[in-house]
Amino acid sequence: MALSGKVAVVTGGAMGIGRAITETLLQSGATVVLLDVNESAAKSLLDDLHKVYGRDRTLFLSCTVESEEQVKAALQKTVDTFGGIDILCNNAGILNEGEWEKTVSINLLGVIRGTYVALQHMNKLTGGRGGVVINTASMAGLGPLLSCPVYTASKHGVVGFTRAMAAASKASDYGIRFNAVCPGFVQTDLISNTKLKLGQFSHLEDATNQLMAEMRMLAPSEVAACVLELATDETKNGEALMVFAQGKQYVTFPTL
Numbered sequence: 102m103a104l105s106g107k108v109a110v111v112t113g114g115a116m117g118i119g120r121a122i123t124e125t126l127l128q129s130g131a132t133v134v135l136l137d138v139n140e141s142a143a144k145s146l147l148d149d150l151h152k153v154y155g156r157d158r159t160l161f162l163s164c165t166v167e168s169e170e171q172v173k174a175a176l177q178k179t180v181d182t183f184g185g186i187d188i189l190c191n192n193a194g195i196l197n198e199g200e201w202e203k204t205v206s207i208n209l210l211g212v213i214r215g216t217y218v219a220l221q222h223m224n225k226l227t228g229g230r231g232g233v234v235i236n237t238a239s240m241a242g243l244g245p246l247l248s249c250p251v252y253t254a255s256k257h258g259v260v261g262f263t264r265a266m267a268a269a270s271k272a273s274d275y276g277i278r279f280n281a282v283c284p285g286f287v288q289t290d291l292i293s294n295t296k297l298k299l300g301q302f303s304h305l306e307d308a309t310n311q312l313m314a315e316m317r318m319l320a321p322s323e324v325a326a327c328v329l330e331l332a333t334d335e336t337k338n339g340e341a342l343m344v345f346a347q348g349k350q351y352v353t354f355p356t357l
């Protein structure tokens with residue numbers, strides 16, 4: 102299988118897109134460590150996964166991506182348990198325009214934190230074995246969602262950070278590829294009760310619902326399949342892969 106012998110870490114791996122990524126990577130032969138704050142969801146998922154994949158290829162570690170200490174401990178535990186890290190999926194994210202600082206803290210700072218801590222373990226220049234980092238951005242990381250400006254900003258930041266890290270890694274010979282997956286609307290808890298999550302922009306919910314209807318919904322597994330493509334195609338570095346109901350498309354960015 103494509104990922105046999107590989108060790109993957111998935112943040113926000115207990116639910117939604119992260120759960121689908123976890124399952125897809127396991128199906129491809131990887132060992133998966135899922136980090137999440139939702140212990141009940143994670144433990145329920147682990148029970149299901151153990152029945153299918155056994156107990157030796159999955160591990161749940163309670164960890165918020167907002168905490169440097171917890172992320173460092175979780176990734177060290179991963180290395181101590183499984184010998185290294187080959188794939189990091191910075192997937193954890195929230196939608197909350199009312200608590201916009203928390204949105205930035207999780208969606209953007211959490212991606213930066215996970216990347217920088219994992220770099221210490223993955224970088225070939227510091228004893229790592231290289232690998233790939235896949236960041237879950239959004240179509241809102243490529244174009245503005247009028248009802249959630251801060252979420253949009255956080256996801257634009259994820260795309261920019263991913264592309265810059267890809268260039269830095271290539272120029273520095275870290276041996277690590279960096280890519281972003283940019284889904285449209287996906288049927289998960291994140292898009293439930295959006296009116297509450299839009300804060301001062303809740304009056305724009307209808308416009309977003311209209312866009313949702315136009316773009317139609319994705320299943321989490323469709324996003325996970327694109328994550329697997331970015332993980333296994335070693336020609337992909339610095340890419341942003343758009344995923345929408347009609348298909349998928351790599352973004353062509355302007356050359357400055």
Ligand SMILES: NC(=O)c1ccc[n+]([C@@H]2O[C@H](COP(=O)([O-])OP(=O)(O)OC[C@H]3O[C@@H](n4cnc5c(N)ncnc54)[C@H](O)[C@@H]3O)[C@@H](O)[C@H]2O)c1
Pocket residue numbers: 112113114115116117118119136137138139142164165166167192193194195207208237238239240283284285286287288289290291292
């Ligand atoms: N659902 C969509 O329409 C959509 C579209 C594009 C991108 N995304 C992005 O996909 C990612 C996953 O979202 P989802 O739709 O699966 O939502 P979800 O709410 O179903 O899952 C998010 C997971 O992240 C976990 N999480 C939240 N805060 C955390 C933290 N501080 N530390 C660790 N884990 C944390 C949650 O417990 C949950 O398990 C997010 O980055 C989101 O922005 C979602």
Ligand SMILES: CC/C=C\C[C@H](O)/C=C/C=C\C=C\C=C\[C@@H](O)[C@@H](O)C/C=C\CCC(=O)O
Pocket residue numbers: 196238239240241243244245246247248249284285286287292295309312316
């Ligand atoms: C309320 C937010 C819910 C979920 C956030 C999640 O990340 C999903 C995002 C899904 C889609 C985002 C689309 C962003 C589109 C913008 O670029 C918009 O300004 C363009 C409008 C229509 C695009 C169609 C077109 O350009 O032809």
